[in-house]
Amino acid sequence: MKKILSLIVAVFFITFIDATEAHQLSTSYLNGSFDNTGVFIGDWQIRLYDIEQAIGVDTDGDGNLRWQELQSRTETVSRYLQSSLQFTRAKTRCNLILESDWKIDSHYNEGYVSVPIRAQCPIKGDIEIHYNGFFDIDSQHKLLVNLSDQKNASPRILSDSNRTLSVAQQSGSRLAAFKEFIYQGTVHIWMGYDHILFLISLLLTCVLIREKKQWVANKNWRDIIVNTTWIVTAFTFAHSITLTATALEWIQLPSRWVEVSIAVTVVLAALNNIFPLVLRLGWLTFGFGLLHGMGFAGALGELGLPADQQVLTILAFNIGVEIGQLAIVLAVLPLLMLARYYIWYINISTKGLSTIIVLVSIQWIFQRM
């Protein structure tokens, strides 16, 4: 009883002159902007001490947080952060991605982690930011939101008593979103080395024909063009089907096995150049193309689809992939047509290149398993 009275009085007198008491500053910062394709790009800076209080990252408990300690808890921290922040537009949840390139920053002499984020939202509708991070460990925590496309605006504040922020934002442009996803599709095939090597494996023998169990140059350039067109069309048709189906979640296969399978297709396509078992490549290409389409869908998933433009953005991405693919064909095919008459092309380049492609792809198989 006396202890309780003492405690109360202790607290009583400490508030004797209320105006002088101070509080600590658990503060996070969200900086970024929305573009006219419905994408929010920015960074979220979180005080490392808050992360420690919420999850515990100082694994040895010595009060010194090391870079390696934070990195070892990246997955757990990411999960916590993902559950703390949400963007919605027109009441539809946006796809929030925390990028992997975390950096360290400082505010008022306190260590912060800066996490790049990207949220793909629908391009129309009212935007809301919902936040519930760290309030369960410190009710005084606040998130200061700086939207750089809001001219002359002060930071907006999210707190324990005010966890949702409405953002006035002009509707995005369908055309801009369409163009952006065409661009992304083009970039993604150029970054997809497995897709490129698969395509090249097919193209290497497009300019050749089999005679007496040997590869020889196909002298008919019209034949080459038609052949190539069929193969590319088969590939395009196939991966468009599965890209669309996977992006719309009509089919869902474990991404790891999809990636492994894609690497296997590259091995088989390149091996077929060395040991030609299949000469009619159309159906083979179609079958393998189905797997490649699922791989493209994975990349599209990382970007996130604006929920109100799904079909259009898938179409745009697909078109981008085709443009990128066409660019590769237009760059490579003329060179192969020029080189096809040379012995070194048939004996060394085709077999040699195919062998290298096989070896690289086998390495991918092991890496992806």
Add this chain to the structure above:
Amino acid sequence: MKTIGLCLWLFSVSVYATPYTPKSADEIIAHWAAPKDDALQSIKTRAHLQPNDPAILIALANAYLEHASQPGQSRFYGLAQATLKPLIENNNNDKSLWLVWAQIQQHQHNFSSAQTALNKVLEQEPSNINATLLNARIAVIQEQPLMARNMCLKLLGNADLLTVSACSLEANTYLHPENLTSIYHQLVDMINTQGLPEDERATWIIQLLADIALRNNDPIEAANWLAKKLDNASVNYLAQWADVQLALHNNKNVLDHLSEIVNQAAEMDDALLLRLALAEKNMAQSTHWQTRLSERIALREQRQDSLHASELALYYLDISPNPQKSLYWAKINIQNTREYNDKKILARAEQANQTQGI
């Protein structure tokens, strides 16, 4: 090794103004005081193992509050609040829960929430001394001294005479400000007869006497009282002591005593930072604390931390004069707390604006 690591960390965070990727896995990216309080750690562990046990959560909140008043520890108010929030939302009926909650809310200047919580305690136990005292305190803050005095007088028969007298005399200083001298001597006479209590009430009474003395324009007397319990004092006590020292122009005393405390504390307290900045400005020798304070004020403004309105008002009155901003924050402050000092800040801010012709 730890010192070197800390130095490296301090160097890194001060040099790198822009985000960067540490080059070494061992680079220290943040530093905080390692937990020292075994008792607190023990309760935290128990709360972690039994997160739904109200008794443990209340004990944890109380443990947080024991730390919260000390320099560099006020983050524990937020922790205490977060700890109890689930119980409050479930409308748990334990009166000890509501008492702790009331203390936290009172500290956060959520006075109506505090009073609601205290009423829940008093419904169950009308003679609860702690709840009554806290209720009276809030009434004083809210400029209701008559109500406060009546609450204090209800303690007659339940609490000792000194407690009742101190409570009601404080209310009287607001009911009859013209009688400050008489009220002061009444309380001093009681102390001279009975002596200061041996428990924490001593600190409360010392602060009350010092406040009355200062309001009665006797800072020397106020300083004499506050000198009695300066060791291991709370932030509130230290801030009051510093105000008295500043009134006596003992700026060096303030710098010498508070610098050491603030430098050793895990985190800075705005109240102490403000007094350090004031003393430093008065001595016009350096700007170290003023710089630290201006950074903190900038963040407070960004966060719109209205709980610190009085400090922001004082900053714009005395450190970085800005009459408009001082009046803005003084008005926000007075909406919530209306004690003597709060009214004084508002009067000064209004005067500053009149002088500027705004």
